[in-house]
Structures are given as C-alpha cells and as structure tokens.
Amino acid sequence: MGLFSRNKQSGRERRAMKDHLDELDELRRTSLSELGQITVEMASDGTFDRQHLSAKATEVVGIDREADLIARGLEDGLTLEELEDLARHEDEPGTDPGQ
C-alpha cells in the first residue's frame, strides 16, 4: 500500500498510467534519438551548441521525471488525484533533480 494512498487505485487509472508510461518511454527514446542526431549534426559542423543540447536534454529530463512519477504512482497504488498532488509537491523548488 502506498505511503500517501488514501483511496484505492482503480483498474482504469492503473491502465491509463501504464499506457502513459509506455508513451513516455517511447517519447524518451525518440527524444534521445533526436538529441543524438543533433549532436551528430553539430559534430559535422565542428561546433557544439551546448545551449541547444541543454534545451533538448532538459526535455528528456522532464520526461524522465514524469515517467518516474507515473512509475511511483503505479508502485504505490496512487489515484490520479494523489498523483497530481505528488507532482505538485515535487514541483516545489528544491526537489527538482534537474537543477
């Protein structure tokens, strides 16, 4: 049982979370591939634009965070509302792992 769980997670919510997790996984792979492609193009140009790379990497970090959140919701059996609360809590400054 989850630490923050107040209500029971429904099967529909669980399925939705799993689907979203799969989507996020696919999106992560796509983003990483794009990041690699950008890096290749920059290498062919001979210069690396770190700002551009950082922007793209930030997207991937955001995807990772969201995926971690969904995975935690699945693991702890949280409802969507609880997951939203947890996401708001994690959005607070000081808890962002990407910063």
Place this chain on the structure above:
Amino acid sequence: MRKGALKKKQRQLEELHLDRREALGELVLGMFVQGNWDDSLMARGAAEVSEVEAELKTLAAGETPEQDSAEHDFPVTGEYTAEHGLPTGEHTAEHDLPATGEYTAEHGLPTGEHTAEHQLPAAPSTKAERDAKTSLPTPVPAPRPPSATAPTPSAPATLKSSPDPAKPAAKAPVKDPSEKPAAPAAKPSPATPSPAAAADPAKAASPAPAATAATPAAAPEAGKEKSPLDALSERLEASESQAKTAAEAAKASAKADAKTEMTAITREVEADQKKLDTTLASAAAAIKTAEEKAARAEAKLARESASSREAAAVWVRNQAAEIEADAALAAEIATPGAGTAEAAVPPSPGTTPAEKATATVEPDVAAVAKIASLEADLAAEKASKAEALNAAEARLKQIEATAKLAEERIAAAEAAAATKPAEAAPVAAATMTPAESDKVEAEAREAAVNWLRGQIAALRHEIESAPAATPAESGAAETATAESPKEGS
C-alpha cells in the same frame, strides 16, 4: 549478395544506427545532468553514428560496403589500429594491387579518393620496383599527432585513421593533390614507428621478406572480395565495441541520475529534519509550559492546604479556649463567692471573624486527633476540678464544723465564764461593779467573733489561691485552723 540478406543487413544497420543515436543522446544527457561537457567524447560518439549512417547510405545506394575501409577499421577510438594493420607502405608493395582500386582501403588508404591523390599502385608497377620498395628498411609512416600542422609526407595516408577525437573523420584535412604520391613510401620517418610497429615490433623490424612470409594467406583473400557476411561480422564486432562505449556512457548517465536522486533525497531528508526539529522545539515548549502550570497548581494546593490547617488549628484553639472558659465558668458557678474575673475569659487574642468563619471548616484527621486529645485533657481537667471542688466543699464543711465547734467552745467558755464569775463573785464583786463586769463579757464575745471571721476569710483565700490543693494539705490546714482558736481562745 542476395536481396534478402541485403535487406536483413540494412535492417540491422538501421537498428544499429538508431541504437547509436540513442546511446549518443544518453551520453549527452549524462553530460548535461553532470554539467560536465566533453566535446571530444561527443565527437567520438557522433563519428560512430555517422559511420553507421554512411554504411547505411551506401547500402541503400545498392552498393556493397567497402571492405575494411578506414572508417570501419580505424574508428576514432583508435583501439583497432594495431589489430587491423595500419596502412604501412609494406603492404602497398607487397600485394599486387589491382588497378581497380578496390583494395585501396585494405592497404591503409581510407577511401578511394586517396587513391588518386597518392597515385597508389593502381598504376601498374614492375616487379622490380616492388622488390625495391619491399627491400627498404621498414618504411613506416609516422602517425600524425592530433594537432600536427606540418605533417610528414606519409601523413596523408594516416590522417583519416589517426584517432583525432576532437575532429570527426569527415573533417579530416585534405592534402594538396599536387603532392608527390611516391613521397610517403620513399621518405619514411624512422624516428616515429607506426602503431603497427609498436604492436608487433618483430614485424616492424623485420625486412620485407619476413613481411612477405607473414602475409601469404592474406594475399589471396585480398585478391577476392570478402563476403558480405564477413564484412558484416567485422562491422558487428566494431559496433559491439562501440556499444560498450555507449553502455559506459549510459552507466555514467545512470550514475549522474543516481547522484541527482541522492541530492533530491538528501534535500527532502534535510527539510524533514528541519520540520522535525521545529516540531520538537514546539513540543518542548509545550511541555515546559505544562510543567510550569503543574508547579503553580502544586504551590497553590500547598498554600491552600496550609491555610486550611492553620484555620483548623485556630478553630481548635478557639474551641479549647471556649471549653476552658466554660470550665472556668462552671467552676465559678460551683464555687459561689469565687472571683468573677476568671469567668469572663476573653477569646484568644488575634481571633478574627474571618478565622471564626473559617473555623467552621471541617478539620482534617490530625486536627480531629488533636481535638480528641484536647478534649481528653479537658475532661481530665474537669475531673480534677470536680475533685478539687469536692475537696473544697468537704473542707468548707469541715471549716463550718470547726466553726460550730468553736462556737460551742465559746458557748462552753461563756458558760464556764458564767459559772466562774459566780464563784469569783465575792472577789469580783468586792472589786468591781456589775456594769463593769457585763462590759467585760461583751468585749470578750466581740473579740471571739472577730477572730472567727478572720479565720473564715483566711480559709476562703486559701481555697481560691490553691484550688488543686491536696486534701491532705487542706486537712493539715484545717487542723491548723482548728488548733489556732484553741490557742487564741
């Protein structure tokens, strides 16, 4: 090559390309997370991706990939340099290169473009010339340093194969086409041995015949086209090594993720600790206030109990005073004539109405016991006083009896005196008149009565001053008083 095999290979290459791109993306992500950018590493990864991309393009164009091209055999990592045989000049002369130029790559020239540049032995060369070249003492070209600005004549042949991570292979400098093609082989740089020489010193140091003996098996293979599967296996080996590099990069990024997670967890723990500290401080303050309240309540209770005890003691004292006053009054009543001074016993000094009011408070057990003891004492005093009163009554009766006896004695004395004057009448009559004799008798009676009155007053005074006098003493006094009239009389 069959079409199916080509499609399969193309599919594999596409997957490999995608995997490498993702690995490169992971690498860049790890650098971003760590904040530690390494351009050379990025260039290396990009070179690997572009390598597969080039192969894929080649395959898509319907051409078989060049076997052992410089791009494949000499990746930017440089780790396969010794294994695959760097393009030393010895191979050039040794293998009867055909005019097609398709073996150019095998012999160290990265691509076909160098073939024209260096005028490799695509042009027919005589056997004598080749022998002359092979007889040269290991013409090893010097590997170009990454930042070499003045390359040796053999540098163009090794430029593409040199592991320069900062620059991708596509950005390799192009040499002047007008350069003499024979110069690299003709002008070796003995000071800097080739990587191949470093890997196999015996081979490098041995003259051409030894090298020729070591390559007879390779020569026939070089004469034929390698099968695509072999080429693919070689590329797969190369890709495995590159995948290892990518895996290391992924591990680094995972470590970075773990570090960031640890940092986030540490921050959360610190925040929780702060909250806990504040909660503990507030709890400690609440406990302190509660303790102070309890101490105040205890002090108040002690004060109240002390005041109640004091009030009870006052009440007991008042009660005792009242009882004493009652007893004194009773004694006064029982002894009429006694002074009334004691009857009016005032209440104990300092007794206020408030204390009298608080005296109604029910005393505690100690006070009750004290009251009981005081009552017992009072009863004993009452008993002793009653005894004293009885004794006093008895003494009064005795005194009255003695007074009566004294009166009787007086009467007897008077009678005797009356008889005596008759006997002595002749004498007294002879000396005094009857009026004078009556006067003398009256004076004697008056003196006796005054004496008796004095005795009675003295006895009363004695009783008042010593109420608890023992009956024996009172008896002694009585006898003294009884004897004194005799003496006086």
